Amino acid sequence: VEAGEVPALLALKEVHVSKSFVTLDDVARAAGLSRAQVSRALRGDAGVLEDTRERVRQVAAKIGYSPNLAARNLATARGTNVGLLIGEPLNPFHMQLARAVDAELAAVDYDAVVSLRALSEDLALSEVDRLMSLRIVGIILISTPHEDRAISRIAARLPCIYIGKQVDNPSVSTISANDRDGVIEAVEHLVSLGHRSIANINGGDSPGAAERIAGYRLAMSAAGLPLLEVWGNPDLDAGKRGVDTLMASKTQPTAIIAHNDIVAMGAINRLKGLGLRVPEDVSLVGFDDIPYASSETLSLSTLRQDPLDQARAAVAELRARLDAGAVPRAQILPVSLCHRRSVAPPASGTQQIVSAVTEDLGQLP
Amino acid sequence: VEAGEVPALLALKEVHVSKSFVTLDDVARAAGLSRAQVSRALRGDAGVLEDTRERVRQVAAKIGYSPNLAARNLATARGTNVGLLIGEPLNPFHMQLARAVDAELAAVDYDAVVSLRALSEDLALSEVDRLMSLRIVGIILISTPHEDRAISRIAARLPCIYIGKQVDNPSVSTISANDRDGVIEAVEHLVSLGHRSIANINGGDSPGAAERIAGYRLAMSAAGLPLLEVWGNPDLDAGKRGVDTLMASKTQPTAIIAHNDIVAMGAINRLKGLGLRVPEDVSLVGFDDIPYASSETLSLSTLRQDPLDQARAAVAELRARLDAGAVPRAQILPVSLCHRRSVAPPASGTQQIVSAVTEDLGQLP
DNA sequence: GTGAAAGCGCTAACAG
């Protein structure tokens, strides 16, 4: 066996065991240059003969070089990773948002490190630790189930952008929809159509829910109507159970405003299961305008928010804070009522106005 | 100003400028120990006084230490990152799969580095490069739009598990559902119900589609029935357009098998839009059993595959290859026809048997 | 234009 050669079997084992990647050194050796020069060449630094640069590129490609980001970040002490936590990965709106943020980030040379694991408050917090270990330079939270205090704790460690609600802490940037006014608009529209018994299956303590609830209460009380509230979670099942609760109560609503489109879908399913028609018997309004909301079957009237706008705002805000040390802002983006066939005037012209007493239909477990 | 103290303004600036993280050195200094010992203590290595360990832990927590994974991986030369590419993040089934894989990976101390960006073949390939730079030790592809050749190229670089179809290359591990038999079962069931005009809105060249198409053709020809095929993509719109094409053709189907549940939803929407009832006028079968399929409104009969099983199989396979150098396998997991209300016998007992000539209804753009 | 050398934060022998 010649020097430098290795028996085939050994070589194979070598590959298997130390799966060593091709390094800058390998490229340098192959190109007959120093590491430093190869580094410059590959990164497009000035001070490299164009000829040399091209040759280096070819050699690198040929031997399958791939830069080690870990090592690079270590050396430069500045990273390009941004944490991206997604509260409900199965919610299409969250996912649209995540994709948009990811794309925006990529467009300005940041890398999104996404986590699908932010389901509960506990998990979400340990996820933040994990991301910190990846040396992220900032973090974007998409409606994660963190309480304001937890978010504050994160924001104390690095620039933090929360999408989905306002946070009671001046050091976190927030991007939120105009939840309150949106719901107010929905209530007013239903009232103008003649509805008097308007229920709200709300999102409990999920992000943004508080504002939507506030909007509902404000508008209802302004119209002199009694509150019909059911507490829920932002999922299909909450819609189903919300309808069960509402329809078993003494004041059956002629219209329901759901926390979001998913809840609305759950509600519609249940209504149909009970033999009730939408919108003839009950009108429904959702929130978000997920892709399926506009389908012919569902045709759900909903409060639309634009994921692209929000993503752009979030990334712009992050950059402002990172590059210019800007002070955190709270941005509120518009929401618009999108009219579809799930809303119509109530069937009978005469609406029984029940007592003005709030009828709280209780909390879903 | 005392030694060791810093004027407030300067300290603030320091934080702003060099956002330097707390390092092991800082902890060591604060604890009066060496870096090595602190490292051992924090990682739970043997050879550390329990007292010392506890003290180190406290100090670390107090000064906000977070290990630098990049540095660690650099030093150990073995990473714990696994790339996870999601083909269609907005498809609930893909997302369920992704979450399950992520969880399984975490359970065995691997970290999923997920990419939402694998939309087109081009993007997906450059994403692989990006992940390589993160020094992933393996990669799991969830029905990404890669062709077999591209997958092979990836598999040549590192252990690769593809979920969603079989790949014509022995060096990639695959986890796929029994697509062919599933569709055969569906066709047979529809035939047994009396259907003779059974269409297939297929998934074109999306992963797994070929097998489903093969199953459809096999079963139809076995039953002596003519093929009614529409080419599509795996999205809502394909379902809509598929129905438009089918209903405009001379042989209107009494049953449709859709590539997946999303396509089926699109199809149902369109059918209803055209005033047709499901299942009275047209029966429908989907694939995947996404959460919404079981809702009362949709109640979609579908070929169920289990995301958890597939995730477990994928992670187990990856570990086998990583830890034991196992040879790649192609695993096929079962599929079961899930009966719901979208399927019923055809309305009229008499079915016109058209010519046995294949009626290809053309490709959707 | 190019190379040598010094680390980035951490782990892993090897000594004590």
Place this chain on the structure above:
DNA sequence: CTGTTAGCGCTTTCAC
């Protein structure tokens, strides 16, 4: 049990 000493792969002065 604890400290010392080398690097991991890369970037970055600083010389030449």
